Amino acid sequence: DQQVKQNSPSLSVQEGRISILNCDYTNSMFDYFLWYKKYPAEGPTFLISISSIKDKNEDGRFTVFLNKSAKHLSLHIVPSQPGDSAVYFCAASYQGAQKLVFGQGTRLTINP
Amino acid sequence: DSGVTQTPKHLITATGQRVTLRCSPRSGDLSVYWYQQSLDQGLQFLIQYYNGEERAKGNILERFSAQQFPDLHSELNLSSLELGDSALYFCASSVDIAGGSTYEQYFGPGTRLTVT
Numbered sequence: 001d002q003q004v005k006q007n008s009p010s011l012s013v014q015e016g017r018i019s020i021l022n023c024d025y026t027n028s029m030f031d032y033f034l035w036y037k038k039y040p041a042e043g044p045t046f047l048i049s050i051s052s053i054k055d056k057n058e059d060g061r062f063t064v065f066l067n068k069s070a071k072h073l074s075l076h077i078v079p080s081q082p083g084d085s086a087v088y089f090c091a092a093s094y095q096g097a098q099k100l101v102f103g104q105g106t107r108l109t110i111n112p
Numbered sequence: 113d114s115g116v117t118q119t120p121k122h123l124i125t126a127t128g129q130r131v132t133l134r135c136s137p138r139s140g141d142l143s144v145y146w147y148q149q150s151l152d153q154g155l156q157f158l159i160q161y162y163n164g165e166e167r168a169k170g171n172i173l174e175r176f177s178a179q180q181f182p183d184l185h186s187e188l189n190l191s192s193l194e195l196g197d198s199a200l201y202f203c204a205s206s207v208d209i210a211g212g213s214t215y216e217q218y219f220g221p222g223t224r225l226t227v228t
Contacts, residue, residue, distance in 0.1 A: 004154075032215055034215070034216065036219075041221070042221055042222075043114060043116070043118075043202050043204075043219030043220050043221045043222050044155070044202070044219045045114065045219070046216050046217070046218060049215065049216060089154065089155065093215060097168075098160050098167050098168035099145065099157040099160060099168055099170060100145075100155075100157065100217060101157070102147075102154040102155040102156075103154055104153055104154040105154060
């Protein structure tokens with residue numbers, strides 16, 4: 001049962017444009033959502049998070065939007081830079097869950 | 113650098129063998145988590161330890177076990193290895209208050225296990 005889904009395995013964006021990565025979830029108990037970035041041969045790196053009491057959280061070029069009614073979140077990167085090329089994982093958790101549930105990742109490629 | 117260390121970086125072994133993966137959490141973190149990532153899949157939660165005690169279990173096979181030592185480092189033991197156990201194994205740590213929730217976790221660089 002895939003509780004967190006990233007339906008786009010890959011995404012290609014031109015440098016300077018906006019990258020939008022999407023994530024859907026099915027478990028209504030999830031109340032905290034995170035995005036991780038992963039380069040090859042490295043562990044995932046925490047990027048940004050959002051609590052279910054908010055619908056938007058911004059950190060520099062990165063903004064995460066949460067639509068609870070649609071059980072959907074998205075990560076916007078503006079402007080996209082070549083160093084943003086990586087695999088992005090969406091993850092979710094809830095009070096007392098003791099673990100993160102990850103999506104399968106989206107490979108983002110930023111083209112010069 | 114997340115502050116989480118894992119050894120070894122790579123491990124190649126044969127079917128039927130047993131291996132031990134080691135993880136040292138960030139300074140001050142009491143919780144350690146183990147995840148498995150197979151073939152460009154998402155990370156699958158295996159097990160969590162908090163301050164030396166098992167706190168949560170995920171899809172961990174009976175052939176696998178883990179422990180957390182008094183100095184808070186953790187080991188993941190994989191036995192009777194099969195070809196399908198070939199994967200990346202990540203350790204993560206976090207600051208949790210006792211009974212608190214799991215939110216940001218910080219990951220080590222992983223151990224790539226290849227079973228031949």
